[in-house]
Amino acid sequence: MNKKSLIIGIIILALVISGVAFFSSKNQRTDELTKISVALDWLPYAMHSGLFVAKERGYFADEGLDVGIHAPADPATILQTVAQGRDHFGLNYQPDLLLARSEGVPVVSVAALTQHALAALMVLEESGIERPRDLAGKRVGHGGIPLERLLYNTVLKNDGIEGGVGGVQFIDVGYDALVALLSGQADAISSYYTNQPVIAKQQGYNSKVFKVTDYGVPDYYDLVIVTNESMIRDNPALVERFLRAVAKGYEEAAKNPQEAIRLMARSNPELDIEVANEEILLEAPLWFADNGVFGWQEESRWISFTEWMNSGGLLSNPVDARQAFTNSFVESLR
Structure with a gap:
């Protein structure tokens, strides 16, 4: 050689x-890497972009986590699977969490994903309906969720319909409320103002929304990140690592929303890119509190909304609002 x-x-x-x-x-x-399961509240949409950015950019891996993100087979079971530890974390709703805790389900919000309520009555612009009181005697479609009756009863009464939902045709149209509105089966529907109006616009329909918080419903954290009490007690470091990566993902998504949607689409080819690019512009400003912290939750808001739900007869048993959430993890990320 x-x-x-x-x-x-x-x-x-x-x-x-x-x-x-x-x-x-x-x-x-x-x-x-520690394997972690995260249940979304629904099929993937722009609100989830920060989670997928954290996964695609390796922020979870940097924290020693191998995170699996999945849509639930049944959205109604998320709090149960999280409570039982089958999912380590989940996205769910502040009202649903309070309902679950009133029934003894040990779930806790560790971060707010949205800083404000998203619920709104939606009507088509061509309908001539200018405010909730114009819906007297008309058809209002809802998804069959008990909270909706209390939400829209409050809205309608506060805008002058004495009977509230009793003064309209309050009809259960299921999850596909937008179809009911666009097909003429309903004159108004329960909606998220960051979602259905965007989809309607993409289909050529202009709409108006009446946000519930503009008509007497106390503001609340619509989407929250939940885990169970055992996780918080026994593995707080894991919760902190998870939320640190999530916060990085949402900070990046807020700074570069279109890139966030592009990254999200890699593992979600069914995602409607046009709709998602519009949705994220409405949603990103809701991810951070007035103090600039991702996930922050105010005790006063938890207390006032819990009292409102209780006075409306939704809670089967008393709930201590202070035990339903914690800022200890997002506080450590400031």
């Missing part, structure tokens, strides 16, 4: 060894 061949052989051997070391290190790192 001449000198040139020997040098080439040494170089090749070094490359092989370094390659083996790299893949061995990578596999070892993957093996050492």
Whole structure:
């Protein structure tokens, strides 16, 4: 073997060894990651973008986490699967969490994903309906959720319909309320003002919304990140690591929303990019509290909304609002 061949052989051997070391290190790192399951509140949409940014950018991996994100087979079961530990974390709604706690389900909000309520009555612009009181005697479609009756009873009464939902045709149209509105089966529907109006616009329909908080409903954290009491007690470091990565994901998504949707679409090819790019512009401003902190929750808001739900007869048993949430983890990220 001449000198040139020997040098080439040494170089090749070094490359092989370094390659083996790299893949061995990578596999070892993957093996050492803690597997975490996260249940979304619904099918993936723009509100979830920060989670997918955290996954795609490796923010979860940086915290030693291998996070699986999945849509629930049944959205009504999320708090149960989280309470039982089948999902480590879930996205759900402040009202639903309070209902669950009133029935003894040990779930806790560890961060607010939206700083304000999203619920609104939605009407088509062509309908001529200018405010909730114009719906007297008309058809108002809802999804069959008990909270909706209290929400819109409050809205309608406060805008002058004495009987509240009794003064309209309050009809259960199921989850597909937008179809009912666009097909003429309803004159107004229960909606999220960041979602259905955007979809309607993409289909050529202009709409108006009447936000529930503009008509006497106390503001609340619509979407929250939940875990169970055992996780908080037994593994607080894991909760903190998870939320640190999530906060990074949402901070990046807020700064570059279109890129966030592009990253999200990698693992969600069914995502409607046009709709998602519009939705995220409405949703991103809701991710951060007035103090600039992602996930922050005010005790006063939890107390006032809990009292409102209780006075409306929704809570089967008393709930201590202070035990339903914690800021201890987002506080540590400030």
